[in-house]
Amino acid sequence: xxxxxxxxxxxxxxFSNGFMVSQVLFAACELGVFDLLAKAPVPLGSAExxxxxxxxxxxxxxxxxxxxxxxxxxxETRGGQAFYENTELSSTYLARASPTSQHxxxxxxxxxxxxxxxxLAQAVREGKNQYLKEFGVPSEELFTAIYRSEDERLxxxxxxxxxxxxxxxxxxxxxxxSPFPRVCDLxxxxxxLAKECVSLYPACHVTVFDIPEVVHTARKHFxxxxxxxxxxxxxxxxKDPLPDADLYILARVLHDWADDKCSQLxxxxxxxxxxxxxxxxxxxxxxxxGRGPLTTQLYSLNMLVQTEGQERTxxxxxxxxxxxxxxxxxxxxxxxxxxxxxxxx
Ligand SMILES: C[S@@+](CC[C@H](N)C(=O)[O-])C[C@H]1O[C@@H](n2cnc3c(N)ncnc32)[C@H](O)[C@@H]1O
Numbered sequence: 001x002x003x004x005x006x007x008x009x010x011x012x013x014x015f016s017n018g019f020m021v022s023q024v025l026f027a028a029c030e031l032g033v034f035d036l037l038a039k040a041p042v043p044l045g046s047a048e049x050x051x052x053x054x055x056x057x058x059x060x061x062x063x064x065x066x067x068x069x070x071x072x073x074x075x076e077t078r079g080g081q082a083f084y085e086n087t088e089l090s091s092t093y094l095a096r097a098s099p100t101s102q103h104x105x106x107x108x109x110x111x112x113x114x115x116x117x118x119x120l121a122q123a124v125r126e127g128k129n130q131y132l133k134e135f136g137v138p139s140e141e142l143f144t145a146i147y148r149s150e151d152e153r154l155x156x157x158x159x160x161x162x163x164x165x166x167x168x169x170x171x172x173x174x175x176x177x178s179p180f181p182r183v184c185d186l187x188x189x190x191x192x193l194a195k196e197c198v199s200l201y202p203a204c205h206v207t208v209f210d211i212p213e214v215v216h217t218a219r220k221h222f223x224x225x226x227x228x229x230x231x232x233x234x235x236x237x238x239k240d241p242l243p244d245a246d247l248y249i250l251a252r253v254l255h256d257w258a259d260d261k262c263s264q265l266x267x268x269x270x271x272x273x274x275x276x277x278x279x280x281x282x283x284x285x286x287x288x289x290g291r292g293p294l295t296t297q298l299y300s301l302n303m304l305v306q307t308e309g310q311e312r313t314x315x316x317x318x319x320x321x322x323x324x325x326x327x328x329x330x331x332x333x334x335x336x337x338x339x340x341x342x343x344x345x
Pocket of ligand 1: 160161186187189193209211214235236237238250252253256
Protein backbone atom coordinates (compact mmCIF):
# COMPACT_ATOMS: atom_id res chain seq x y z
CA UNK A 1 0.00 0.00 0.00
CA UNK A 2 1.33 3.48 -0.81
CA UNK A 3 1.95 5.88 2.08
CA UNK A 4 -0.33 8.97 2.38
CA UNK A 5 2.60 11.18 1.33
CA UNK A 6 3.15 9.21 -1.86
CA UNK A 7 -0.58 9.37 -2.63
CA UNK A 8 -0.55 13.14 -2.05
CA UNK A 9 2.43 13.54 -4.40
CA UNK A 10 0.75 11.37 -7.03
CA UNK A 11 -2.32 13.60 -6.90
CA UNK A 12 -0.19 16.73 -7.04
CA UNK A 13 1.59 15.45 -10.14
CA UNK A 14 -1.67 14.48 -11.76
CA PHE A 15 -3.12 17.95 -11.19
CA SER A 16 -0.03 19.90 -12.20
CA ASN A 17 0.50 17.83 -15.35
CA GLY A 18 -3.16 17.98 -16.35
CA PHE A 19 -2.47 20.73 -18.88
CA MET A 20 -0.03 18.45 -20.71
CA VAL A 21 -2.77 15.87 -21.15
CA SER A 22 -5.06 18.54 -22.62
CA GLN A 23 -2.30 19.64 -24.99
CA VAL A 24 -1.73 16.07 -26.24
CA LEU A 25 -5.43 15.89 -27.07
CA PHE A 26 -5.51 19.35 -28.70
CA ALA A 27 -2.34 18.73 -30.76
CA ALA A 28 -3.50 15.31 -31.98
CA CYS A 29 -6.84 16.84 -33.06
CA GLU A 30 -5.19 19.87 -34.67
CA LEU A 31 -2.72 17.72 -36.62
CA GLY A 32 -5.46 15.36 -37.81
CA VAL A 33 -4.11 12.18 -36.19
CA PHE A 34 -7.58 10.73 -35.48
CA ASP A 35 -8.88 11.67 -38.93
CA LEU A 36 -5.95 10.01 -40.69
CA LEU A 37 -6.31 6.82 -38.65
CA ALA A 38 -10.10 6.81 -39.12
CA LYS A 39 -9.62 6.82 -42.91
CA ALA A 40 -6.71 4.36 -43.04
CA PRO A 41 -7.88 0.83 -43.94
CA VAL A 42 -5.16 -0.71 -41.72
CA PRO A 43 -3.26 0.42 -38.58
CA LEU A 44 -0.31 2.69 -39.45
CA GLY A 45 3.28 2.91 -38.20
CA SER A 46 4.51 6.23 -36.78
CA ALA A 47 6.81 6.94 -39.79
CA GLU A 48 3.82 6.53 -42.12
CA UNK A 49 1.68 8.82 -39.90
CA UNK A 50 4.47 11.43 -39.88
CA UNK A 51 4.88 11.23 -43.66
CA UNK A 52 1.15 11.65 -44.29
CA UNK A 53 0.71 14.49 -41.76
CA UNK A 54 3.93 16.25 -42.76
CA UNK A 55 5.19 16.13 -39.16
CA UNK A 56 8.55 15.15 -37.65
CA UNK A 57 9.25 11.45 -37.02
CA UNK A 58 10.45 12.12 -33.46
CA UNK A 59 7.53 14.32 -32.42
CA UNK A 60 4.97 12.01 -34.04
CA UNK A 61 6.33 8.92 -32.32
CA UNK A 62 6.18 10.64 -28.90
CA UNK A 63 2.69 12.03 -29.49
CA UNK A 64 1.29 8.69 -30.67
CA UNK A 65 2.74 6.84 -27.68
CA UNK A 66 1.29 9.39 -25.25
CA UNK A 67 -2.08 8.94 -26.98
CA UNK A 68 -1.80 5.19 -26.41
CA UNK A 69 -1.27 5.69 -22.67
CA UNK A 70 -4.28 8.03 -22.61
CA UNK A 71 -6.32 5.33 -24.41
CA UNK A 72 -6.94 7.65 -27.34
CA UNK A 73 -5.09 5.18 -29.59
CA UNK A 74 -4.31 1.51 -29.46
CA UNK A 75 -1.13 -0.12 -30.65
CA GLU A 76 -0.23 -3.50 -32.01
CA THR A 77 3.40 -4.63 -32.40
CA ARG A 78 4.37 -6.80 -35.39
CA GLY A 79 7.93 -7.72 -36.31
CA GLY A 80 9.24 -5.26 -33.71
CA GLN A 81 7.27 -2.37 -35.27
CA ALA A 82 4.34 -0.53 -33.69
CA PHE A 83 1.11 0.07 -35.65
CA TYR A 84 -1.48 2.55 -34.36
CA GLU A 85 -5.25 2.78 -34.72
CA ASN A 86 -8.09 4.73 -33.09
CA THR A 87 -9.81 3.43 -29.97
CA GLU A 88 -13.60 3.47 -29.80
CA LEU A 89 -13.43 6.76 -27.85
CA SER A 90 -11.47 8.53 -30.57
CA SER A 91 -13.40 7.10 -33.50
CA THR A 92 -16.69 8.11 -31.84
CA TYR A 93 -15.79 11.54 -30.42
CA LEU A 94 -12.54 12.76 -32.01
CA ALA A 95 -12.56 11.83 -35.70
CA ARG A 96 -14.15 14.70 -37.62
CA ALA A 97 -16.35 12.49 -39.78
CA SER A 98 -18.15 10.95 -36.80
CA PRO A 99 -21.68 12.39 -36.29
CA THR A 100 -20.86 12.82 -32.57
CA SER A 101 -17.42 14.37 -33.15
CA GLN A 102 -16.20 16.93 -30.59
CA HIS A 103 -13.29 17.91 -32.88
CA UNK A 104 -14.35 21.55 -33.25
CA UNK A 105 -14.84 21.99 -29.51
CA UNK A 106 -11.34 20.65 -28.86
CA UNK A 107 -9.86 23.04 -31.43
CA UNK A 108 -11.69 25.94 -29.78
CA UNK A 109 -10.54 24.85 -26.31
CA UNK A 110 -6.94 24.61 -27.53
CA UNK A 111 -6.85 27.83 -29.54
CA UNK A 112 -9.00 30.18 -27.42
CA UNK A 113 -10.12 28.85 -24.02
CA UNK A 114 -6.69 27.52 -23.06
CA UNK A 115 -5.12 30.89 -23.78
CA UNK A 116 -7.61 32.71 -21.52
CA UNK A 117 -6.90 30.18 -18.76
CA UNK A 118 -3.24 31.19 -18.93
CA UNK A 119 -4.39 34.35 -17.09
CA LEU A 120 -6.56 32.65 -14.45
CA ALA A 121 -4.72 34.20 -11.50
CA GLN A 122 -5.14 37.66 -13.05
CA ALA A 123 -8.82 36.95 -13.76
CA VAL A 124 -9.30 36.04 -10.09
CA ARG A 125 -7.53 39.26 -9.03
CA GLU A 126 -9.65 41.42 -11.34
CA GLY A 127 -12.89 39.40 -11.37
CA LYS A 128 -13.13 39.70 -15.15
CA ASN A 129 -12.46 37.96 -18.46
CA GLN A 130 -9.06 38.10 -20.11
CA TYR A 131 -9.69 38.96 -23.80
CA LEU A 132 -7.82 42.24 -23.53
CA LYS A 133 -4.74 40.65 -21.97
CA GLU A 134 -4.61 37.64 -24.30
CA PHE A 135 -6.07 38.89 -27.59
CA GLY A 136 -5.81 42.68 -27.24
CA VAL A 137 -9.56 43.16 -27.68
CA PRO A 138 -11.71 45.14 -25.21
CA SER A 139 -14.63 43.19 -23.81
CA GLU A 140 -17.12 45.82 -22.64
CA GLU A 141 -19.34 44.37 -25.38
CA LEU A 142 -18.82 40.70 -24.49
CA PHE A 143 -19.79 39.10 -27.79
CA THR A 144 -17.82 41.65 -29.81
CA ALA A 145 -14.76 40.24 -28.06
CA ILE A 146 -15.90 36.61 -28.40
CA TYR A 147 -16.64 37.12 -32.13
CA ARG A 148 -13.56 39.23 -32.80
CA SER A 149 -13.20 37.93 -36.38
CA GLU A 150 -15.34 36.01 -38.85
CA ASP A 151 -13.08 32.99 -38.40
CA GLU A 152 -13.35 33.11 -34.63
CA ARG A 153 -17.17 33.38 -34.85
CA LEU A 154 -17.34 30.32 -37.10
CA UNK A 155 -15.02 28.35 -34.80
CA UNK A 156 -17.11 29.29 -31.75
CA UNK A 157 -20.34 28.25 -33.48
CA UNK A 158 -18.89 24.94 -34.70
CA UNK A 159 -17.48 24.28 -31.23
CA UNK A 160 -20.71 25.01 -29.41
CA UNK A 161 -22.90 22.86 -31.59
CA UNK A 162 -20.71 19.75 -31.12
CA UNK A 163 -21.99 18.94 -27.63
CA UNK A 164 -25.65 18.83 -28.72
CA UNK A 165 -24.91 15.89 -31.03
CA UNK A 166 -24.28 13.95 -27.81
CA UNK A 167 -26.41 15.64 -25.11
CA UNK A 168 -29.06 17.50 -27.12
CA UNK A 169 -31.64 14.75 -26.94
CA UNK A 170 -31.40 14.27 -23.17
CA UNK A 171 -31.85 17.98 -22.41
CA UNK A 172 -34.74 18.38 -24.85
CA UNK A 173 -36.40 15.23 -23.49
CA UNK A 174 -35.89 16.14 -19.81
CA UNK A 175 -39.46 17.55 -19.83
CA UNK A 176 -42.37 16.83 -22.15
CA UNK A 177 -42.30 19.94 -24.34
CA SER A 178 -45.14 18.84 -26.63
CA PRO A 179 -47.58 21.35 -25.01
CA PHE A 180 -45.40 24.13 -26.52
CA PRO A 181 -45.82 24.08 -30.33
CA ARG A 182 -44.11 27.46 -30.94
CA VAL A 183 -40.61 27.55 -29.50
CA CYS A 184 -38.09 30.37 -29.59
CA ASP A 185 -34.45 29.49 -28.90
CA LEU A 186 -32.96 32.77 -27.68
CA UNK A 187 -29.22 32.87 -28.40
CA UNK A 188 -29.80 29.67 -30.40
CA UNK A 189 -26.54 30.09 -32.36
CA UNK A 190 -26.22 27.59 -35.25
CA UNK A 191 -29.59 25.97 -34.45
CA UNK A 192 -28.19 22.64 -33.22
CA LEU A 193 -30.56 22.41 -30.24
CA ALA A 194 -33.47 23.56 -32.44
CA LYS A 195 -32.74 20.54 -34.67
CA GLU A 196 -33.03 18.20 -31.68
CA CYS A 197 -36.24 19.94 -30.64
CA VAL A 198 -38.02 19.46 -34.00
CA SER A 199 -36.83 15.89 -34.34
CA LEU A 200 -38.21 15.04 -30.88
CA TYR A 201 -41.49 17.02 -31.12
CA PRO A 202 -43.12 16.53 -34.55
CA ALA A 203 -45.64 19.38 -34.12
CA CYS A 204 -43.16 21.98 -33.01
CA HIS A 205 -41.71 24.95 -34.93
CA VAL A 206 -38.59 26.73 -33.65
CA THR A 207 -37.45 30.29 -34.22
CA VAL A 208 -33.71 30.63 -33.58
CA PHE A 209 -33.10 34.19 -32.39
CA ASP A 210 -29.53 35.50 -32.39
CA ILE A 211 -27.48 38.54 -33.32
CA PRO A 212 -27.31 39.35 -37.07
CA GLU A 213 -23.71 38.19 -37.64
CA VAL A 214 -24.46 34.80 -36.08
CA VAL A 215 -27.62 34.36 -38.15
CA HIS A 216 -25.65 35.20 -41.35
CA THR A 217 -22.94 32.68 -40.43
CA ALA A 218 -25.56 30.05 -39.57
CA ARG A 219 -27.25 30.53 -42.96
CA LYS A 220 -23.94 30.42 -44.81
CA HIS A 221 -22.20 27.52 -43.06
CA PHE A 222 -24.83 25.35 -41.34
CA UNK A 223 -27.31 23.70 -43.67
CA UNK A 224 -30.93 24.18 -42.68
CA UNK A 225 -32.67 24.42 -46.04
CA UNK A 226 -34.03 20.91 -45.58
CA UNK A 227 -35.57 21.75 -42.19
CA UNK A 228 -38.76 23.72 -42.80
CA UNK A 229 -39.75 23.86 -39.13
CA UNK A 230 -36.73 25.95 -38.13
CA UNK A 231 -36.40 29.61 -39.01
CA UNK A 232 -33.83 32.22 -37.99
CA UNK A 233 -34.50 35.74 -36.77
CA UNK A 234 -31.93 38.45 -36.20
CA UNK A 235 -31.99 40.67 -33.15
CA UNK A 236 -30.58 41.70 -29.80
CA UNK A 237 -32.40 39.94 -26.96
CA UNK A 238 -31.62 42.83 -24.59
CA LYS A 239 -33.21 45.46 -26.87
CA ASP A 240 -35.34 44.17 -29.75
CA PRO A 241 -38.89 42.76 -29.61
CA LEU A 242 -38.78 39.01 -28.92
CA PRO A 243 -40.62 36.63 -31.27
CA ASP A 244 -44.02 35.29 -30.10
CA ALA A 245 -43.65 31.81 -28.67
CA ASP A 246 -45.18 29.33 -26.21
CA LEU A 247 -41.75 28.37 -24.89
CA TYR A 248 -38.50 30.32 -24.74
CA ILE A 249 -35.25 28.32 -24.54
CA LEU A 250 -32.15 29.80 -22.93
CA ALA A 251 -29.37 27.26 -23.40
CA ARG A 252 -25.97 28.28 -22.04
CA VAL A 253 -27.09 31.92 -22.23
CA LEU A 254 -27.67 32.91 -18.58
CA HIS A 255 -24.25 31.57 -17.57
CA ASP A 256 -22.65 34.24 -19.80
CA TRP A 257 -24.10 37.11 -17.76
CA ALA A 258 -24.04 38.63 -14.28
CA ASP A 259 -27.29 38.56 -12.26
CA ASP A 260 -28.43 42.05 -13.31
CA LYS A 261 -28.23 41.23 -17.04
CA CYS A 262 -29.95 37.85 -16.46
CA SER A 263 -32.78 39.62 -14.62
CA GLN A 264 -33.10 42.15 -17.43
CA LEU A 265 -33.34 39.39 -20.06
CA UNK A 266 -35.75 37.25 -18.02
CA UNK A 267 -37.99 40.29 -17.36
CA UNK A 268 -38.24 40.84 -21.15
CA UNK A 269 -39.09 37.16 -21.66
CA UNK A 270 -41.65 37.36 -18.83
CA UNK A 271 -43.32 40.28 -20.65
CA UNK A 272 -43.33 38.49 -24.04
CA UNK A 273 -44.56 35.17 -22.62
CA UNK A 274 -48.33 34.47 -22.39
CA UNK A 275 -49.85 32.89 -19.25
CA UNK A 276 -49.34 29.11 -19.51
CA UNK A 277 -46.18 29.63 -21.59
CA UNK A 278 -42.78 28.74 -20.28
CA UNK A 279 -39.05 29.13 -20.25
CA UNK A 280 -36.57 26.25 -20.49
CA UNK A 281 -33.14 26.98 -19.03
CA UNK A 282 -30.40 24.57 -20.11
CA UNK A 283 -27.22 24.85 -18.07
CA UNK A 284 -24.66 22.81 -16.16
CA UNK A 285 -26.07 23.00 -12.62
CA UNK A 286 -24.03 23.35 -9.46
CA UNK A 287 -25.04 21.26 -6.45
CA UNK A 288 -27.33 23.01 -3.97
CA UNK A 289 -24.36 23.97 -1.75
CA GLY A 290 -22.19 25.04 -4.71
CA ARG A 291 -19.50 22.51 -3.72
CA GLY A 292 -19.64 20.43 -6.89
CA PRO A 293 -19.67 18.83 -9.35
CA LEU A 294 -16.04 19.69 -10.10
CA THR A 295 -16.70 19.92 -13.86
CA THR A 296 -19.35 22.60 -13.27
CA GLN A 297 -17.07 24.48 -10.86
CA LEU A 298 -14.38 24.47 -13.57
CA TYR A 299 -16.96 25.71 -16.09
CA SER A 300 -17.75 28.50 -13.65
CA LEU A 301 -14.08 29.52 -13.61
CA ASN A 302 -14.21 29.29 -17.38
CA MET A 303 -17.06 31.79 -17.31
CA LEU A 304 -14.77 34.05 -15.26
CA VAL A 305 -11.94 33.97 -17.83
CA GLN A 306 -14.21 34.09 -20.91
CA THR A 307 -17.50 35.85 -20.02
CA GLU A 308 -19.27 38.09 -17.46
CA GLY A 309 -21.14 35.22 -15.80
CA GLN A 310 -20.87 32.02 -13.81
CA GLU A 311 -22.58 28.64 -13.35
CA ARG A 312 -25.36 28.59 -10.74
CA THR A 313 -27.31 26.33 -8.38
CA UNK A 314 -31.00 25.50 -9.04
CA UNK A 315 -31.98 27.90 -6.21
CA UNK A 316 -29.99 30.72 -7.84
CA UNK A 317 -31.84 30.18 -11.14
CA UNK A 318 -35.16 30.07 -9.28
CA UNK A 319 -34.32 33.39 -7.61
CA UNK A 320 -33.70 34.91 -11.05
CA UNK A 321 -36.86 33.41 -12.61
CA UNK A 322 -39.39 34.31 -9.89
CA UNK A 323 -39.28 38.15 -10.21
CA UNK A 324 -39.81 37.77 -13.99
CA UNK A 325 -43.18 36.10 -13.27
CA UNK A 326 -42.12 32.46 -13.66
CA UNK A 327 -43.50 29.97 -11.13
CA UNK A 328 -43.70 26.18 -10.83
CA UNK A 329 -39.93 25.97 -11.37
CA UNK A 330 -38.91 22.33 -11.97
CA UNK A 331 -35.35 21.14 -12.25
CA UNK A 332 -34.20 17.90 -13.97
CA UNK A 333 -30.68 16.57 -13.67
CA UNK A 334 -30.02 14.58 -16.84
CA UNK A 335 -26.95 12.71 -15.53
CA UNK A 336 -24.94 14.39 -18.32
CA UNK A 337 -23.03 17.66 -18.29
CA UNK A 338 -26.10 19.79 -19.00
CA UNK A 339 -29.36 19.89 -17.05
CA UNK A 340 -32.75 21.48 -17.61
CA UNK A 341 -35.05 23.80 -15.65
CA UNK A 342 -38.62 24.39 -16.81
CA UNK A 343 -40.66 27.28 -15.40
CA UNK A 344 -44.21 28.38 -16.30
CA UNK A 345 -45.74 31.82 -16.44
C1 LIG B 1 -22.78 30.55 -25.07
S1 LIG B 1 -23.65 30.77 -26.56
C2 LIG B 1 -24.90 29.48 -26.46
C3 LIG B 1 -25.40 29.07 -27.81
C4 LIG B 1 -26.44 27.97 -27.81
N1 LIG B 1 -27.63 28.36 -27.09
C5 LIG B 1 -25.87 26.69 -27.28
O1 LIG B 1 -26.19 26.29 -26.16
O2 LIG B 1 -25.07 26.07 -28.00
C6 LIG B 1 -24.56 32.25 -26.29
C7 LIG B 1 -25.38 32.66 -27.49
O3 LIG B 1 -26.07 33.89 -27.19
C8 LIG B 1 -25.98 34.73 -28.33
N2 LIG B 1 -26.12 36.13 -27.91
C9 LIG B 1 -25.27 36.84 -27.15
N3 LIG B 1 -25.72 38.10 -26.95
C10 LIG B 1 -26.89 38.17 -27.62
C11 LIG B 1 -27.84 39.23 -27.80
N4 LIG B 1 -27.64 40.42 -27.24
N5 LIG B 1 -28.95 38.97 -28.52
C12 LIG B 1 -29.14 37.75 -29.09
N6 LIG B 1 -28.27 36.71 -28.96
C13 LIG B 1 -27.16 36.92 -28.23
C14 LIG B 1 -24.62 34.42 -28.90
O4 LIG B 1 -24.46 34.86 -30.23
C15 LIG B 1 -24.56 32.91 -28.74
O5 LIG B 1 -25.12 32.26 -29.83
